Amino acid sequence: MTDLGEEPTEYSIAHIKEAIATDPHTGELHVEVDVKGAAVVLSGRVSTEQRRTAVEGVVLRLYPGARIHNYISVEVLDTEPPVEDMQ
Amino acid sequence: MITIAAAADLHVGLDSAGSLRPMLKNLESSADVLLIAGDLTNYGDPAEAKVFTDEIAGLALPVVAVLGNHDYHQDAQTEIRSILEGAGVTVLEGESVSVECDGGAVAVAGIKGFGGGFAGASAAEFGEPEMKSFVAHTRSTAENIERSLKSVTGDVKVALLHYSPVEETLKGERLEIYPFLGSYLLAEAVDRAGADIVLHGHAHIGAERGATPGGIPVRNVAQPVIGHPYALYRFHRGKLSSDPDTVDAP
Numbered sequence: 409m410t411d412l413g414e415e416p417t418e419y420s421i422a423h424i425k426e427a428i429a430t431d432p433h434t435g436e437l438h439v440e441v442d443v444k445g446a447a448v449v450l451s452g453r454v455s456t457e458q459r460r461t462a463v464e465g466v467v468l469r470l471y472p473g474a475r476i477h478n479y480i481s482v483e484v485l486d487t488e489p490p491v492e493d494m495q
Numbered sequence: 496m497i498t499i500a501a502a503a504d505l506h507v508g509l510d511s512a513g514s515l516r517p518m519l520k521n522l523e524s525s526a527d528v529l530l531i532a533g534d535l536t537n538y539g540d541p542a543e544a545k546v547f548t549d550e551i552a553g554l555a556l557p558v559v560a561v562l563g564n565h566d567y568h569q570d571a572q573t574e575i576r577s578i579l580e581g582a583g584v585t586v587l588e589g590e591s592v593s594v595e596c597d598g599g600a601v602a603v604a605g606i607k608g609f610g611g612g613f614a615g616a617s618a619a620e621f622g623e624p625e626m627k628s629f630v631a632h633t634r635s636t637a638e639n640i641e642r643s644l645k646s647v648t649g650d651v652k653v654a655l656l657h658y659s660p661v662e663e664t665l666k667g668e669r670l671e672i673y674p675f676l677g678s679y680l681l682a683e684a685v686d687r688a689g690a691d692i693v694l695h696g697h698a699h700i701g702a703e704r705g706a707t708p709g710g711i712p713v714r715n716v717a718q719p720v721i722g723h724p725y726a727l728y729r730f731h732r733g734k735l736s737s738d739p740d741t742v743d744a745p
Contacts, residue, residue: 435508435538435565438699438719453699453719455537458510483719485518489500489525490703491727494692494712 412471417443420471424448427470433462439480451479497598497651497732500526500556502725503696504717506537506565507547515550518724523555526727527596531584532696532716533563533607533657536575544575548582557594559585561605563657563697587655589639591647599732602649604688606640608658608681608695609633612674637680644688651730654685654711656695663705664715665698682707692728 412420424441428434436459442449448467454460460480467476500522505515522529536543544566551558566575576586585592587605594601611618611633620630640654659665659677668676676698685693686709693707696717703720705713716726 432538432540435506435568455506455718456508456510456514459508485718485724486722489723489725489727490721491729492714493729493731 412443412448412474413446420448423470424467427466428463431462431466434459434466436463439463446473447475447477449477449479453481453483455483457482497596497601497730498526499601499651499653499692499728499730500529500725501532501694501714501716501728502529502718503532503657503694503715504534504563504699504719505531505547505724506534506718507543507550508537509540509542509546511537511543512546512549515547515724519551519554522725526556526725527598528594528601529554529556529558529725530603530653530655530694531558531560532655532694533561534565534696535560535562535579536566539566539568539571539575541571541574541578544578548578548584551584552582557585557596558583559587559592559594559603559605559655561587561607561655561657563607567607587643589636589643591643593647593649599650600648602647602652603655604640604643604647604653604690605655606636606643608636608640608656608660609678610658610675611678611680613662613677613679616673617679618674633678633680637678637684640681641684641688644685644690650732651692652690654688654690654693656681656693657697659695659698659701659713659715660685660693661705661707661713663702664695664713665701667700667702668698676701682709682713685709685711691730 439452591604620627660682693713699719
């Protein structure tokens with residue numbers, strides 16, 4: 409695998425998104441990825457803290473030298489369900 | 496009155512044990528049936544399906560589900576279905592069921608559905624075999640939901656999908672991925688057959704409320720959209736139909 413910064417940024421972003429989607433520890437299709445120099449910026453929402461952390465591991469396996477800015481949040485659910493009256 | 500609890504995109508993983516059950520504690524007293532519009536598991540792992548069934552164990556209300564794309568990821572959908580059915584969940588993939596509840600009968604026709612896009616920007620069965628196969632799969636699911644909706648009766652009729660039948664409930668998602676999130680063929684089929692509501696998931700950044708071109712309410716109940724494991728939809732009909740507090744849905 410090419411190091412981060414040695415390939416066009418668009419390819420790095422695509423490789424990272426693909427890896428996060430298909431890695432068994434994450435399986436997340438809704439994480440946003442940006443690459444700024446040697447840094448990978450992650451955002452979006454996941455269901456658990458374990459998956460939030462696991463995303464970093466996936467990136468580092470792909471680009472071991474990357475600096476990671478992890479802005480992914482863990483979903484916080486409302487205590488009461490929404491209710492709607494239908495016709 | 497009939498109250499439907501609807502959920503989608505629970506994405507239960509091996510790390511989810513214990514997280515869902517506390518959120519379901521008031522479900523039995525507030526709903527007649529729980530309908531799940533796919534992606535019960537996160538990675539399509541049968542062990543994740545077992546975590547899910549442990550979370551809902553002992554729930555004293557009928558549960559009906561369709562599978563979503565995540566549930567297919569490891570080609571273990573048959574095993575996942577078997578685990579769910581073993582725990583009492585009715586899984587629909589082109590079938591229908593009528594659930595007798597205290598408030599009346601809830602008729603549910605369910606199938607995963609598929610993508611292809613929406614009128615004016617949709618794929619056609621043209622060109623390479625892979626492209627024709629993609630659209631043919633969607634068309635087949637649409638024909639199936641139409642057939643199964645026509646074959647079932649109840650006080651409330653529900654089309655249960657994973658993919659979206661309309662663009663309206665995708666708003667918030669990137670336009671470029673709309674063709675992977677749903678198809679107008681599903682809406683057209685539901686409009687032909689008739690239903691009281693369409694429930695779907697899959698679009699995590701979409702919007703909750705929409706309608707088919709024929710005017711049937713569509714609700715995207717993906718957990719990240721509704722902010723809770725389930726939403727409640729109350730239909731003021733059935734055995735106790737004269738509730739004075741009815742508020743019309745927009």
